[in-house]
Structures are given as C-alpha cells and as structure tokens.
Amino acid sequence: MSGAAGAGIRLVLLGAPGVGKGTQADMIAARLGLPHISTGELLRAAIREGSALGRRVKATVERGELVPDALIGEVIEERLSRKDAERGFVLDGFPRTVAQADLLDRFLAGRGQPLDRVILIEVPEPVIIERLAGRRSCGRCGATYHVSHNPPKVEGICDRCGAALQQRPDDAEAVIAERLRAYRDQTAPLVSRYRSAGRLVPIDGQGRPEEVLGRIAAAVPGLRA
Numbered sequence: 001m002s003g004a005a006g007a008g009i010r011l012v013l014l015g016a017p018g019v020g021k022g023t024q025a026d027m028i029a030a031r032l033g034l035p036h037i038s039t040g041e042l043l044r045a046a047i048r049e050g051s052a053l054g055r056r057v058k059a060t061v062e063r064g065e066l067v068p069d070a071l072i073g074e075v076i077e078e079r080l081s082r083k084d085a086e087r088g089f090v091l092d093g094f095p096r097t098v099a100q101a102d103l104l105d106r107f108l109a110g111r112g113q114p115l116d117r118v119i120l121i122e123v124p125e126p127v128i129i130e131r132l133a134g135r136r137s138c139g140r141c142g143a144t145y146h147v148s149h150n151p152p153k154v155e156g157i158c159d160r161c162g163a164a165l166q167q168r169p170d171d172a173e174a175v176i177a178e179r180l181r182a183y184r185d186q187t188a189p190l191v192s193r194y195r196s197a198g199r200l201v202p203i204d205g206q207g208r209p210e211e212v213l214g215r216i217a218a219a220v221p222g223l224r225a
C-alpha cells in the first residue's frame with residue numbers, strides 16, 4: 001500500500017484507559033483519512049446532548065463501569081454503518097468485552113471485511129494513573145490535554161475550539177480504579193483472542209505521542225508516512 005491517504009484499513013486500538021488510545025487513534029485516522037470512532041466519545045456526546053441514550057448511560061459511565069453490551073452494540077452498528085466507515089475506520093474503546101468482539105466479528109464478516117490489525121498499547125499502571133489524573137478534556141469538541149505533559153496554550157482553554165477544559169468525571173481518582181478493574185476483568189481477555197488470531201500488534205505506549213505513533217507506523221503495513 002503506498003501513500004496511506006485513500007488506503008482502506010480496519011484497525012482496533014486496545015489497551016487500558018489512559019494508555020493513549022484516543023491520541024493515537026486521532027493521529028492514525030488523520031493520516032489515513034479514515035474516521036476515528038470512539039465509543040466513549042459517542043457516549044459522552046450523547047450525555048452532553050441529554051439524548052435518550054445519554055440519560056440511560058450517564059450514571060454508568062460516571063461510575064467507570066461498562067455500559068451493557070446490547071446497548072453499545074446498537075451504538076457501534078449504527079456508527080459503522082455510516083458511509084464514512086465503508087472504506088475503513090480506527091476503533092478506540094471498542095470492543096471491550098468478549099461479547100462485543102463477537103459482535104464486531106459478525107458485523108465485519110457480514111460485509112466480507114475482516115479486521116486488519118489490533119494495536120495493543122501498553123503502559124505501566126502507575127504511569128496510567130498519573131496520566132488520567134492530570135488529563136483535561138474539552139467539554140465542547142472532546143480534545144484532550146494533560147496538565148503537565150500536554151498543556152493547552154492558555155490554561156483551562158481548548159486550543160482547538162476555545163471552550164473551557166474540564167476533568168472528566170470518570171478521571172476522578174476513585175473512578176480510575178474502577179475503570180482499571182473493568183479493563184482487567186472484562187477487556188484484557190481479548191488480548192489472547194486477537195493474538196491467537198494473528199492480528200495483535202503490541203506497542204510500548206510510553207514516551208511522546210509522536211514516538212508512539214512512530215512505533216505503530218513501523219509495525220503496521222499501510223501506516224508508514
């Protein structure tokens with residue numbers, strides 16, 4: 001595949017909360033001209049809008065627990081069925097359970113389009129906790145920052161859209177522990193599934209975002225600049 005722009009590729013970014021999936025998914029999606037699909041961001045947008053979906057999931061998301069598979073299944077099927085995802089996509093935060101991975105396999109098998117790669121981003125837990133606790137996000141456009149590693153140009157204000165930055169309710173310290181537990185119990189089993197399927201690409205997620213992207217690009221055909 002030469003000149004990544006225009007190339008179709010179906011990628012999943014897997015890893016605990018705070019490893020940098022959203023940041024990497026954004027950069028990869030921009031490089032490939034494909035949509036970055038984050039189920040967490042879809043749910044936060046629904047919560048912001050106060051839609052029926054948002055009202056159903058708000059308390060669960062704020063406790064750091066996973067929303068039910070059937071519900072997230074509807075959300076993702078609707079999103080993947082849109083025209084912009086026909087050529088490919090970068091999934092971030094989905095699948096998160098074995099049932100969700102089954103759903104994704106069925107959906108893609110129905111289209112004759114298997115997953116290309118599952119990128120597992122790995123970061124030691126103490127680093128994750130420090131990253132999440134310092135994370136700030138834009139309440140309007142969803143852009144993310146870190147108080148010391150990636151501060152906005154003006155404190156508390158989004159560089160991209162000028163709105164106020166906030167701490168996600170689920171980045172509060174007590175909730176971080178619950179999210180890490182949900183990852184260990186419900187999502188980590190997917191690692192061996194995708195490894196056995198020959199799809200897994202483990203990546204060291206420490207360092208600057210550009211360094212991590214360089215490692216991913218070196219390991220995933222179709223992503224080299």
Ligand code: AMP
Nearest residue numbers: 039040061064065066067072093094096
């Ligand atoms: P994230 O932005 O990926 O960390 O997701 C934030 C929160 O949204 C999670 O802690 C869950 O409450 C919910 N969520 C996001 N994606 C999923 C998913 N695939 N399955 C269940 N819950 C999800």
